[in-house]
Amino acid sequence: MRDNGSGYRSGFVSIIGRPNVGKSTLLNQIIGQKVAIMSDKPQTTRNKIRGVYTTDRFQIIFIDTPGIHKPKHRLGEYMVEVALRALREVEVVLHVVDATEELGGGEQYILRTLKEIETPVFLVINKSDQVEASRIDQIAAEYCRYYDFAEVVPISALYGDNVPRLLELVAEYLPEGPQYYPPEMVTDQPERFVVAEIIREKVLHLTREEVPHSVAVEIEQLEERKEGLVYIGAVIYTERESQKGILIGKGGRMLKEIGQAAREEVENLLGSKVFLDLWVKVKKDWRRDEIALRNFGYDKRRI
Numbered sequence: 001m002r003d004n005g006s007g008y009r010s011g012f013v014s015i016i017g018r019p020n021v022g023k024s025t026l027l028n029q030i031i032g033q034k035v036a037i038m039s040d041k042p043q044t045t046r047n048k049i050r051g052v053y054t055t056d057r058f059q060i061i062f063i064d065t066p067g068i069h070k071p072k073h074r075l076g077e078y079m080v081e082v083a084l085r086a087l088r089e090v091e092v093v094l095h096v097v098d099a100t101e102e103l104g105g106g107e108q109y110i111l112r113t114l115k116e117i118e119t120p121v122f123l124v125i126n127k128s129d130q131v132e133a134s135r136i137d138q139i140a141a142e143y144c145r146y147y148d149f150a151e152v153v154p155i156s157a158l159y160g161d162n163v164p165r166l167l168e169l170v171a172e173y174l175p176e177g178p179q180y181y182p183p184e185m186v187t188d189q190p191e192r193f194v195v196a197e198i199i200r201e202k203v204l205h206l207t208r209e210e211v212p213h214s215v216a217v218e219i220e221q222l223e224e225r226k227e228g229l230v231y232i233g234a235v236i237y238t239e240r241e242s243q244k245g246i247l248i249g250k251g252g253r254m255l256k257e258i259g260q261a262a263r264e265e266v267e268n269l270l271g272s273k274v275f276l277d278l279w280v281k282v283k284k285d286w287r288r289d290e291i292a293l294r295n296f297g298y299d300k301r302r303i
């Protein structure tokens with residue numbers, strides 16, 4: 001770890017934006033490996049650090065902060081407050097918008113709410129590969145009518161266009177600080193954890209209602225069996241027998257679908273063929289069980 005005073009800069013950055021604007025794609029482009037899990041269901045991410053980007057001059061730690069959504073009920077208002085508090089604690093907020101979408105009411109709500117924080121907010125206009133260059137200026141002007149952005153940066157998260165420039169700009173806003181994490185570390189989530197998250201993501205995508213949030217995944221084994229083939233033994237835990245039934249599905253169809261989708265993605269992550277051995281077990285009320293929570297990686301002491 002470097003000391004203060006060396007000119008080294010470091011700090012925490014949050015990526016926010018409406019669903020589907022490309023937040024996960026951006027993070028993956030920056031970190032260069034799949035670390036963020038993508039899902040269309042809220043509260044997918046339970047762990048805080050999503051990625052670390054290190055150079056010899058600066059280190060940016062991307063952390064997860066809840067997004068701002070128009071509250072539909074009292075709890076919603078509370079959640080907006082939680083989100084704002086989190087955004088006040090970072091050095092820079094990257095507000096990602098989709099260049100192919102019109103600036104709608106949901107977006108205006110976010111921009112109004114952001115006025116309650118002092119943190120510098122960048123307008124990151126994503127999917128610039130999809131529109132004419134002249135359109136970018138129009139979009140920038142439209143958004144800047146609602147909010148005084150610290151910087152406006154058009155990018156293509158998918159192709160990486162202008163992403164290095166974005167990172168350099170972020171670095172200018174970071175205070176002098178230590179290198180919190182070793183340079184080779186891109187996430188505080190070990191490989192097993194990322195694999196477990198991928199499986200959990202598939203469960204979230206493919207199941208409904210009460211099942212998703214009662215699920216935890218444990219990787220019991222992850223080892224290279226022979227050249228280019230990795231064996232992974234994983235258990236999906238649920239809280240009730242009925243949920244187990246849903247996860248397995250008729251004739252095992254659901255479990256097969258989950259396994260297939262997860263396997264393809266894990267193969268991309270690990271860069272090798274994968275044999276994914278997936279099991280479903282019931283661990284009654286695991287969410288209220290401290291030891292089970294710790295075993296699944298939700299350790300309060302590490303947060």
Ligand SMILES: Nc1nc2c(ncn2[C@@H]2O[C@H](COP(=O)(O)OP(=O)(O)OP(=O)(O)O)[C@@H](O)[C@H]2O)c(=O)[nH]1
Pocket residue numbers: 017018019020021022023024025026038039040126127128129130155156157158159
């Ligand atoms: N053409 C183009 N497509 C992009 C770009 N960035 C993201 N996408 C696509 O947009 C879709 C949504 O991207 P995600 O990264 O999942 O979006 P997100 O904001 O993380 O979405 P949520 O997890 O729902 O909040 C995906 O199909 C991406 O491939 C881009 O720069 N150009």
